[in-house]
Amino acid sequence: MRTTSRGLIAALALTPLLAGCFAPGDSDAGAGSGGRLRVALAVPPVQALSPYSNDATVLSKLSVAEGLTALDKNGTARPALAKSWKQDGATTWTFELRKAEFQDGTELTAQSVVDALDHAGAAKPKPRVLSDVSLTAKAEDADTVTLTTKSPDPVLPLRLASPALAILSAKAYAKDGAVSPVGTGTGPFEITRLNGKTKATLDRFDGYWGGKAKAPGIDVSWVADGTARANALRGGEADIAEWIPTAQAKLLDKKTRHVVPSVRTDSLILNTGSGLFTDAGLRAAAREAVDGSALVDSVFGGYADPAQGLFGPAVPWAADKRVEVTGRTKAATAAEVKTGTKGRTLRLATYTNRAELPEAATVLQQQLEKAGFTVKQDVREYTQMEGDLLAGKYDALVFSRVTLLDTGDAVDYLASDFTSEGVYNIAGLKNTAVDKAIRAAAAERDTRSRQEKIMRAEAEILRTDAVVPLVHEQAVQGIAADVEGVILDPRERSLIDLDTRLK
Numbered sequence: 001m002r003t004t005s006r007g008l009i010a011a012l013a014l015t016p017l018l019a020g021c022f023a024p025g026d027s028d029a030g031a032g033s034g035g036r037l038r039v040a041l042a043v044p045p046v047q048a049l050s051p052y053s054n055d056a057t058v059l060s061k062l063s064v065a066e067g068l069t070a071l072d073k074n075g076t077a078r079p080a081l082a083k084s085w086k087q088d089g090a091t092t093w094t095f096e097l098r099k100a101e102f103q104d105g106t107e108l109t110a111q112s113v114v115d116a117l118d119h120a121g122a123a124k125p126k127p128r129v130l131s132d133v134s135l136t137a138k139a140e141d142a143d144t145v146t147l148t149t150k151s152p153d154p155v156l157p158l159r160l161a162s163p164a165l166a167i168l169s170a171k172a173y174a175k176d177g178a179v180s181p182v183g184t185g186t187g188p189f190e191i192t193r194l195n196g197k198t199k200a201t202l203d204r205f206d207g208y209w210g211g212k213a214k215a216p217g218i219d220v221s222w223v224a225d226g227t228a229r230a231n232a233l234r235g236g237e238a239d240i241a242e243w244i245p246t247a248q249a250k251l252l253d254k255k256t257r258h259v260v261p262s263v264r265t266d267s268l269i270l271n272t273g274s275g276l277f278t279d280a281g282l283r284a285a286a287r288e289a290v291d292g293s294a295l296v297d298s299v300f301g302g303y304a305d306p307a308q309g310l311f312g313p314a315v316p317w318a319a320d321k322r323v324e325v326t327g328r329t330k331a332a333t334a335a336e337v338k339t340g341t342k343g344r345t346l347r348l349a350t351y352t353n354r355a356e357l358p359e360a361a362t363v364l365q366q367q368l369e370k371a372g373f374t375v376k377q378d379v380r381e382y383t384q385m386e387g388d389l390l391a392g393k394y395d396a397l398v399f400s401r402v403t404l405l406d407t408g409d410a411v412d413y414l415a416s417d418f419t420s421e422g423v424y425n426i427a428g429l430k431n432t433a434v435d436k437a438i439r440a441a442a443a444e445r446d447t448r449s450r451q452e453k454i455m456r457a458e459a460e461i462l463r464t465d466a467v468v469p470l471v472h473e474q475a476v477q478g479i480a481a482d483v484e485g486v487i488l489d490p491r492e493r494s495l496i497d498l499d500t501r502l503k
Helices: 004-013 056-061 110-122 226-234 280-289 293-298 334-340 356-370 386-390 410-418 432-443 447-463
Strands: 037-041 069-071 077-079 082-087 092-097 135-141 144-149 189-195 199-204 217-222 257-270 304-306 346-351 375-380 396-402 467-479
Touching: 037 226, 077 082, 092 110, 110 135, 110 144, 226 467, 257 280, 257 356, 280 334, 280 356, 293 304, 293 356, 293 467, 346 356, 356 375, 356 396, 410 432, 410 447, 432 447, 447 467
Parallel strands: 037 217, 346 375, 346 396
Antiparallel strands: 069 077, 082 092, 092 144, 135 144, 189 199, 199 217, 257 396, 257 467, 304 467
16 A cells, blocks of 8 residues: 555545544543643553553653653763762662652652662563663662662663653552552653553643643553554544554645654564574575565655664664674575475564554565565564564564663663573574673673674674564654644654643
């Protein structure tokens, strides 16, 4: 569905599906009235907005919860719930807290921080941001917290900015391990109602330490279909619609279409732990078969760049430090692929939350079949397949990943996705050289040297053919012309803050 006419037909055909998405009655004021912001988000909650799941970014996008630190536009740690900090030794840091209160009326204390970080460390599975660090928190007095790591962690202040390490009030944490951010955060907007995986109501929290938000509240609707999100914006049912599909982008008025360089890379992840791609020769054959540059125009409508590696143009230091990938396994020929896969089908998965991925999967299927593979696709909504992905039930996944999401530091992404013990290791990769390279990068304190070691680790990962980078995306965000103050964040962690409002 690449032409304007076909895209418009699809948009009009989906109009009835959007009716009522932001219907009056979703909040006391009525959706969109009284200056409330109506937001269409793409990925429905997996675990009731638990910060220990992929839902965590919603808490930062909507300014619900905060960590000790936050990231500025340059990716540098800045004060949040901690007003200052200092490093006392290689493994010890001290954080001084500001005066703040939780949305349930209780006071932020050092013990609140200790309890929240202890819950994060004990979560199963552990949040990705903690996949390569062991953290111990201690309250020194009511306003002072000491954090200790087993080994030096030069980027701890960046790590603490992760939405997964948001500090919530004691009420948030249930005995069974469940965590609820409903009315328990410290941000300028409080979740007052969460309706399953479809809607949420947020009201302004007037006790926020940073001042009063300009918008009185936010009415959220999760709309997994990208065309439907775009149509909600065009039809005046949403003020902000994230992740507009590239096929729909040019149908938006120029005043409402905002293109953001993104740290998101789309890749083909190959399961090295079980199935067809335990064979390195078959992985190499798949890598040689796929051509991500073919997707740039045909699938992404020009809103992407051909992948150069795991990190693209939105990570400006990567290009100059990229390391040549050598020593790769020789690719199996088409005849060898057919022999080696005889009677076995390549299970290729992707998800519908990003509209381009199913189209990309179809192109990749054709490329892989030319190389001798027999391919069967499984395309579903992400929340329906995450468990199967982590359990290694697919051979390959067309995957879109924000590479600087969790900490703003690339090491955290590499550790969670590609180390032997990584909590988000969909590739099932267990490789000594990769583990060693990532550990070396994690231990490096000097920024330039750390970046160089990150790129050496990238080369080690690519050498395994566990991941084949395809394209570096450009994000398209839909924002109504009468909205101002929306944050256009390449890391996709921020969207609405104190200054976001209807004009």
